[in-house]
Structures are given as C-alpha cells and as structure tokens.
Amino acid sequence: MEASYNILIIGGGIVGSSIAMALAEAGAKDIAVVDSDLSGTWGSSERNAGGVRATWSQPVNIALSKDAIAFYEQHAAEVGFHQQGYLWLYDEAGWRRGKAHRKTQAALGGVLEPLFPQEITKRFPFLDRLEGVYRAGFSPKDGLINPNLLKSYYRRRASAAGVTWIDRHAVEKITVKEKSVRRLHLREISSEDALRDFLITQKLAAESPVSTVEVKTLVNAAGAWAPRLSSLYGQKTPSTALRRQVSILHAQDLDLSAYGMIVDNSGLYFHHEGGNILAGYALPAEPPGYRLDYDRDSFFIQEIWPRLAKRSSNFDRLKPIGGWAGLYAVSPDSSAIIGQVDGFLNLYEAHAFSGHGVMQSYAVGRGLAELILEGRYRSIDLSMLSGHRFKTGKTVSETMLI
Numbered sequence: 001m002e003a004s005y006n007i008l009i010i011g012g013g014i015v016g017s018s019i020a021m022a023l024a025e026a027g028a029k030d031i032a033v034v035d036s037d038l039s040g041t042w043g044s045s046e047r048n049a050g051g052v053r054a055t056w057s058q059p060v061n062i063a064l065s066k067d068a069i070a071f072y073e074q075h076a077a078e079v080g081f082h083q084q085g086y087l088w089l090y091d092e093a094g095w096r097r098g099k100a101h102r103k104t105q106a107a108l109g110g111v112l113e114p115l116f117p118q119e120i121t122k123r124f125p126f127l128d129r130l131e132g133v134y135r136a137g138f139s140p141k142d143g144l145i146n147p148n149l150l151k152s153y154y155r156r157r158a159s160a161a162g163v164t165w166i167d168r169h170a171v172e173k174i175t176v177k178e179k180s181v182r183r184l185h186l187r188e189i190s191s192e193d194a195l196r197d198f199l200i201t202q203k204l205a206a207e208s209p210v211s212t213v214e215v216k217t218l219v220n221a222a223g224a225w226a227p228r229l230s231s232l233y234g235q236k237t238p239s240t241a242l243r244r245q246v247s248i249l250h251a252q253d254l255d256l257s258a259y260g261m262i263v264d265n266s267g268l269y270f271h272h273e274g275g276n277i278l279a280g281y282a283l284p285a286e287p288p289g290y291r292l293d294y295d296r297d298s299f300f301i302q303e304i305w306p307r308l309a310k311r312s313s314n315f316d317r318l319k320p321i322g323g324w325a326g327l328y329a330v331s332p333d334s335s336a337i338i339g340q341v342d343g344f345l346n347l348y349e350a351h352a353f354s355g356h357g358v359m360q361s362y363a364v365g366r367g368l369a370e371l372i373l374e375g376r377y378r379s380i381d382l383s384m385l386s387g388h389r390f391k392t393g394k395t396v397s398e399t400m401l402i
C-alpha cells in the first residue's frame, strides 16, 4: 500500500482522537490516524480512572481542564460525565502547602470548599476514620467521566468530518528530509501476541507486510510510546513510561455512587465503579518502563487495603475482584508536552500528560489544531508547554499530582 495524507496522527487514543476531531471540524482535509491497535487494549485511554478536575497548581493546567470541563458538561450524557466533585483529604502540612494552589485556583474561578473533619463525616458518612486529617477541600465542579464514551464520541465526530482510521499498523520508520517528515513505514500487526510484544519491546515481526505513507504534516500523539516515535525522527523527548495500577473491590452494603473521586492524603484515590470501587495508588519506587502486568493480591493487600481501612470501617472487609496496570507518560515537570517539535517544519506532538490526558484531551485537541492550521494558539496559550522548555529551563512544574 502506498498512500498519502495531508495530516497523519500517530496514536488514536483519547488525545489523538480529540486532535483528529478538532482538525477535521476546523476544515482540514485528508487526515488519517494510525494506531497499532485502535481498540486500545493496552493504551492508557482504556486503563485510566476517569477523573476530571480543574484542581491543579499550574494556571495552564487549570485552564485546560476548566475548558474541557465546560465541554464535558455540555455533552455530559454522551460522554458519561458525572460532576460529583473531588474530595481531597489533607494532613496539616499538606493543607498549608496547598495554600498557594488554592489561591491560584480561586483567581481562575475555581471553587474549593474547605471542610473541617466533622463536616467531612457529615457529608461523607462512610469516612468514619479521619485520624491525621486536618482539613479537606471539596471541588464540586470536578467529577468522573467514561473515557471510552469520550474517545468514541471524538472518533464519531472525527469520522463524520472525514477522518480516515488506519488500524493494526505500527509506525516503524520515519524519513526526514530538510527539517520535514516526508514518509513513514507502517508494519501490519498480525496477532494479539504481536501487539503486546510490540508495545512492550517494540519488536515487530519481520515477515509482516509493510506499507509506506507520504505526509505533509505529522502529529506524535502516541502516549507513553511517544519517546519511541521521537527516536524514529532523531529526537530525544524527556518523557518516560511509568506503570500505574488500580484495583477493583467490592464492599458489602456500601454504595458510593452518590460521590465522586476521593483522594486520601496517603496518595490513594478511589471512587465508585459500576457497583464496585476502583482504587489506585502510585508506587513511589516504580521504575520507568513498559510494564503492563498487574501485581494482583500483593498490590491490593500491601498498598490499597491498608490505606482504605484507615479511612472507613466499611473497608475492614473488602473483596478484591480484579484490577489492571496501565502506563502514565510522565514528563520531567509533570505537565504535558504540546506543540511543534523543535527543529522541524511539519512535526507536532501532544503527549506526556503525566496522568491528566483524559481530562485535558478536549482542550488540547482544539489547541493543537489551532497551532497546526493557524500557526498560533487562539483559545488558550499553550506555548509554555512546548518541549522546548526543557532546553531553556522554563519548566511548568505541576505539583498537585495523584
């Protein structure tokens, strides 16, 4: 197969799909999205917690999420957005450290209600163990989204505006000439084993068919795999892939469906998930790498259960019923890398979301489409998120991380 496209997006996860929708609806023609697996089995957009919040420390992250939330509100039923808030539990030191963030959020129109421990138990009666909790902050505009519905929604609109989808093909070679990407080699992915092997080791079966694609503009939206793609065009992006795990649990006689996300001061987060509870925790010593295996009982018993039981007697008895691992694409300052790639005339990138790609996807897609089609950001200035910042040292250090 020899094909040519005006714009090719590598990665059809939630970010690539949003970019495709924004470009096509802004009038760009001849756009394709290529993905080694459009069903996204191992992609981060399938393996996240669905949290959406504008409670961040950096103004640009607040602005991106706030704008995206306004969009999710408008399409709440179609994208499964439930604005039930985020409850943040703090110890005294954490509450004091967060003062500056709360000021920044308030200045940008954010709402965060401070709660004393007795108010927390009144509003969240299942939280009957609050040892060490000094205050909580409740942000009612935040909430939970269905990432699958959101991705399908972007794709539906992108398809209606003419986007082509190339499934089960991995980009394995990129030809660059005179500061421009010209041609890509795509290799077919022939089986589920080949897909998993490729995403973990980047090995592709030499006997699988290869095709070439000519492009005028290329977008690297390959999520945690973006650094591998950037090495194909001779760049070293500073982001890394990091495994994150979540457990699914059942608590007898406890229904959390009236509540949104709860973030404990230990770093544990949890929320209802179809009659069960989804709980996640980032292992501080997790080494970077493409690990997609879930530690099962040891993760639940050592990391999840003790932290949950510390907050509620309802969690004394919990039944672990599953879980999974997925990848965070983490940048050195925990803000995304978005913009034109340094030294290239026709190459753009949007990745390294460091755990906030679902919630920011709408505003990022729109922003990158503006940059590609108009040469400037019109809605929100995202220029400070360009990868160039790691050369100048003008980083955008995000500290409100889970």
Ligand SMILES: Cc1cc2nc3c(=O)[nH]c(=O)nc-3n(C[C@H](O)[C@H](O)[C@H](O)COP(=O)(O)OP(=O)(O)OC[C@H]3O[C@@H](n4cnc5c(N)ncnc54)[C@H](O)[C@@H]3O)c2cc1C
Pocket: 010, 011, 012, 013, 014, 015, 016, 017, 034, 035, 036, 037, 038, 040, 042, 043, 044, 045, 046, 047, 048, 049, 050, 051, 052, 169, 170, 171, 172, 221, 222, 223, 224, 225, 229, 244, 245, 246, 280, 325, 326, 327, 328, 329, 350, 351, 353, 354, 355, 356, 357, 358, 359, 360
């Ligand atoms: C456990 C966990 C919890 C999370 N919780 C949240 C949350 O609550 N809220 C939130 O906003 N975010 C959360 N995130 C982060 C969020 O999931 C990501 O930021 C987001 O999904 C990134 O989307 P993406 O489209 O960039 O990447 P992906 O969905 O990973 O898509 C990248 C795609 O690129 C494809 N690809 C890779 N290499 C190639 C190649 N060579 N050729 C062709 N295709 C290729 C892959 O197949 C993949 O489909 C969480 C992540 C994890 C793992």
